[in-house]
Structures are given as structure tokens and as C-alpha cells.
Amino acid sequence: MSVHEQEGSPRPRPGAVVVKVKKLHPEAKMPAKGTSESACYDVYPIEEAVVPPRGSVILGTGLAVELPPGYELQIRPRSGYAFKQDVVAYWGTLDSDYTDEIKIKVFNFGDEARVLSKEKGIAQICVKPVYEAVFVETKELADKGHGGFGSTDR
Numbered sequence: 001m002s003v004h005e006q007e008g009s010p011r012p013r014p015g016a017v018v019v020k021v022k023k024l025h026p027e028a029k030m031p032a033k034g035t036s037e038s039a040c041y042d043v044y045p046i047e048e049a050v051v052p053p054r055g056s057v058i059l060g061t062g063l064a065v066e067l068p069p070g071y072e073l074q075i076r077p078r079s080g081y082a083f084k085q086d087v088v089a090y091w092g093t094l095d096s097d098y099t100d101e102i103k104i105k106v107f108n109f110g111d112e113a114r115v116l117s118k119e120k121g122i123a124q125i126c127v128k129p130v131y132e133a134v135f136v137e138t139k140e141l142a143d144k145g146h147g148g149f150g151s152t153d154r
Helices: 003-007 079-085
Strands: 020-023 041-043 049-051 056-066 071-076 087-089 092-094 101-108 114-116 123-129
Touching: 049 056, 049 101, 071 101, 079 087, 101 123
Parallel strands: none
Antiparallel strands: 020 056, 041 123, 049 114, 056 101, 071 092, 071 123, 087 101
């Protein structure tokens, strides 16, 4: 019997990365896709919170994960909150050696306090491969341009 059948989880697509999830709180919800083609999984706070105008809060999800080596978990904002309420989750990375609770820092860029329900996802998480890099010091770089910071907006 597979890990998914033992724990009652849905069967993953072939080639899916297995991420172990531990619920640290009885109200914690498993990460969930909004649609079958969603790239990321919504995560939910374990309690309702009020984010003051131009302020921030840190919300617990009640979840901890174990990622396989060579992967990271990216925390991303949800566009609905950003476009409709000026509320944005901090974009961050959890490394594969981090196994404490996933916490989300949420910023309110608006002029009104915002109530975040524990029934609505506050952020998205994506599992991505990590590529090793070798940084090599050099005295010369290929001349590929010197623009940046809006230089192509001519």
C-alpha cells in the first residue's frame, strides 16, 4: 500500500513530488489546489486575523512539511487578495531542511483594516526543484547591455 493510500491522500499525477505534511494544529487544513490545473496550492490560516491599514501580521498555518532533498517550497501571494483588497503575502522560500511550522507574513497596503478568514487561502505554495550553482570569480563579463530598471520602456 502506498503512502497516499495509507493516509487517505489523493493519488498524485505520475512524476509528482511527494511532500510529507504534518498537522500541528487540529484546525489546520491541508494545502489544496483551486483547480486541477492550478500551479500552486492554497494554504489557510488556523485563526481569523485583522491586518491593520499599512500594517502586517504573521499567520500560522498549523502545518509543517518535509521536502525531499533538492526541492524548495515557495510561498507566493494570491492575486485575488492583492487585486481586490491590497493584501499581499510575503514571497519566500522554505528550504528542504526546514521542518517547523509554515508561517505567512501578510501585508495590508490599503487604508482600511482587512479581516482574513481561516476559511480562505491566504497564500499559495509551490514545490520547485533547486539547481546547484557554482559561482566563479572573473575579471571580464560578456557585454550584453547595461540597461535594467525600466531601460526597455523607451
